[in-house]
Amino acid sequence: MRQLLLLVLLCTGCLAVHAALQSTEGELTLLASRKPVPEVIANPNTKPRLRALLRQIDQVKRFGEENGLTATDNYQDYVQLHRGAVVYVVSACEPLRFVSKTWSFPIAGDFPYLGWFDLQSAQDYARDLKRDGWDIDLRGASAYSTLGWFHDPVLSSMIAPGPAALGDLVDVVLHESVHATLHLDGQALFNESLASFVADGLTERYLQRSPRARAAWEEQQRRGEAASKELHQAYIELQQLYDSKRSDPDKRARKAAVLESLQQRLRMRAITNATLVQHHTYSSGGQGFTRVLEACRNDYRCFFARLRTLTPRSFARPHQEDLDAVLLPLAR
Secondary structure (H helix, E strand, O other): OHHHHHHHHHOOOHHHHHHHHHHHHHHHHHHHHOEEHHHHHHOOOOOHHHHHHHOOHHHHHHHHHHOOOOOOOOOOEEEOOOOOOOEEEEEEEOOOOOOEOOEEEOOOEEEOOEEEOOHHHHHHHHHHHHHOOOEEEEEEEOOOOOOOOOOOOEEHHHOOOOOOHHHHHHHHHHHHHHHHHOOOOOOHHHHHHHHHHHHHHHHHHHHHHOHHHHHHHHHHHHHHHHHHHHHHHHHHHHHHHHHOOOOHHHHHHHHHHHHHHHHHHHOOOOOOHHHHHHHHHHHOOHHHHHHHHHHOOOOHHHHHHHHOOOOHHHOOOOOOOOOHHHHHHHHO
16 A cells, blocks of 8 residues: 555656555455455355355466466455456557557556556546547456556456356466566567467466366457457558548548447457557567577476566657567567
8 A cells, every 4th residue: 555655746747646546445445344265165056056165366376486487375365356357457549540548656656557446437538538638448347467566356247157267267367467478668569469379378278177167268369369360350451541642531430430340340449549649558479588588498497487578768769569570589
């Protein structure tokens, strides 16, 4: 709590203070609501499905440690939320360039998104950004990492419905554990892409002991990859459009047509530049990470040892997109 309060004092501007205050309040509310996982498991009122999933947590953490993830005191407690998301993430992007708005916080660093515990506050802020001319994206997140400031709990939002629940839970725990293992200030794209890459790979390995759960999770992954390809293709097409010499009105008209078609194919309600750039943030660097892991003969301990040689100075600019330029030399 002391670090979050210090964040309030150091931030400049009403938005930063408000964001830090609501983050502090939201985090303290979670801390007050948590219960030890063993207590939840032992409670006769706990549903068998939840009990079975919670029993996996310690095994997942040990599995992560065996594969090079840093041991933490996270996920020892459980919090029952009364909503489907724990935080609501607002991101913004220029309308005719894939240039994200960033928010800077002393201690925490720079981020191309802002998280809110309160949905109404997130919606109000997103509305203000849209009025200022930004493309905005607002989405709920089932989990987040405090990067060691607090002991992160298991959240009810991390327990998905359906047969892929175990895979989803394992993936989330490992994803957030990667953030606790390696985090580079000012490189959100690297951090999120790394967490997604490692969590997906290790989840597949972990689920080898549960064939039915693995089949359900892999089917879900296949559907997600199909949508991901569509989003990536739209990103490339619009990037070429924005770099062209066409007039701004022509660019806006073509952009609208591309996004409307994409929304219909994916059955998504709203896709903007901010949506595409956030997807790009979480899915970049696949080739580079794969090459480094292959050079380590699929040993994640070796993989992290190589990545730990990177520093913020290894990157040409903050939130660098071309991760292969940084990663491929590590594979040699």
